Amino acid sequence: MVKVLRFFFVSTVIFAVLFFVFFNLYLKAAVNENKNIIVASQQKIQELEEKNLELLQNLKQKDTELETLKQRYEKRISELTQIIKNKEDEINQLNSTVENLKRKISESSESNDSQNNAYINLILGDIELSKGNFVKSAELFEKVDLKSLSLGGLESYYQKRKEYSFEKAGRELYLKGLEASKSQKYQDAIRYFLESSKYSSKDIYYFDDLLYYLGLAYLRINNTMESLRTFERLLHTYQYSDYIDETILKVAQIYEQLEDFENALFYYKLLKSYGYQDVADKKIKEIEAKLKR
Numbered sequence: 001m002v003k004v005l006r007f008f009f010v011s012t013v014i015f016a017v018l019f020f021v022f023f024n025l026y027l028k029a030a031v032n033e034n035k036n037i038i039v040a041s042q043q044k045i046q047e048l049e050e051k052n053l054e055l056l057q058n059l060k061q062k063d064t065e066l067e068t069l070k071q072r073y074e075k076r077i078s079e080l081t082q083i084i085k086n087k088e089d090e091i092n093q094l095n096s097t098v099e100n101l102k103r104k105i106s107e108s109s110e111s112n113d114s115q116n117n118a119y120i121n122l123i124l125g126d127i128e129l130s131k132g133n134f135v136k137s138a139e140l141f142e143k144v145d146l147k148s149l150s151l152g153g154l155e156s157y158y159q160k161r162k163e164y165s166f167e168k169a170g171r172e173l174y175l176k177g178l179e180a181s182k183s184q185k186y187q188d189a190i191r192y193f194l195e196s197s198k199y200s201s202k203d204i205y206y207f208d209d210l211l212y213y214l215g216l217a218y219l220r221i222n223n224t225m226e227s228l229r230t231f232e233r234l235l236h237t238y239q240y241s242d243y244i245d246e247t248i249l250k251v252a253q254i255y256e257q258l259e260d261f262e263n264a265l266f267y268y269k270l271l272k273s274y275g276y277q278d279v280a281d282k283k284i285k286e287i288e289a290k291l292k293r
Contacts, residue, residue: 118144122158129165138169138199170200174210177217186217193217208234208241215250228254245274252283261287 125140141162146155177192193214200207211234218227231251234241241247252267265287272280 118149122146122149125165126158126161129161129168134165134168134172135195137165141165142198166199167201167204170196170198170204171206172196174200174206177210178213181213181217184220186220189217190214190221202237208238208243211238212241212243212247215247219250219254224254224257228258245271245276248274249276249279256283256287261291265291 121140121143125137125144128134128137128140144162146158146162149155151158173192173196177189177196180186180189180192193210196210197207197214200210211230215227215230215234218224218230228251231247231254234243234247235251238244248267248271252264252271255261255264255267265284268280268283268287
């Protein structure tokens with residue numbers, strides 16, 4: 001009986017020890033697993049916090065960009081509002097000017113018809129300019145001598161409008177002349193170029209181009225003398241034109257065609273300094289031979 005109890009007691013102790021060992025191992029495993037879960041959770045939380053921080057920074061950046069855009073658009077709206085206001089002021093000023101001029105016309109209607117026409121042309125020229133009809137505007141302004149009119153403080157305003165009208169009309173007519181030349185409508189081209197030259201300042205950047213193409217157009221319709229006069233005008237006025245060498249060659253050829261060999265020889269010699277060495281030398285020899293006969 002004692003042996004049985006002893007066996008039972010020892011077995012119980014062993015079982016208890018084993019149970020404790022295994023239970024301790026289980027607890028350690030469970031604790032380690034929980035630690036891993038906690039570490040993983042902490043890493044996940046840290047990642048989420050970093051993402052949240054990144055999102056917050058992106059949101060702040062977007063807010064900054066939106067604020068910048070808002071300020072930019074507000075500034076642009078303010079500028080456009082000011083432009084509209086300025087245009088309204090210009091329109092009001094124009095209307096006031098028209099009314100004043102109408103009154104002046106009415107007051108002077110019994111005394112001077114030609115002056116009345118000048119006022120009318122002045123008003124119509126300004127109106128056509130506002131519409132963008134530059135050639136019509138220039139034609140009307142051309143008929144007006146501003147100094148002969150009683151414009152008071154408006155003389156400077158109308159002088160600027162007239163100059164602007166001439167500038168726009170001159171360029172428009174010049175471009176029409178180029179188009180006509182390309183279409184081989186040389187008579188039309190000449191008309192456009194001549195009209196453009198009336199309104200274009202001699203200092204404007206395309207005036208030497210205008211003279212060159214006008215000279216070519218005259219040449220195309222065999223108006224040799226007008227072509228020569230036009231090309232020589234270009235040479236005497238625009239010594240640094242991009243067309244100077246081609247123009248010298250054209251003038252030399254025209255003089256040769258007219259059998260004015262002395263002038264032809266002069267221009268062929270001049271041509272040598274512009275890179276036409278071979279052509280010039282050949283022509284110089286031919287003309288010198290003709291002059292010796």
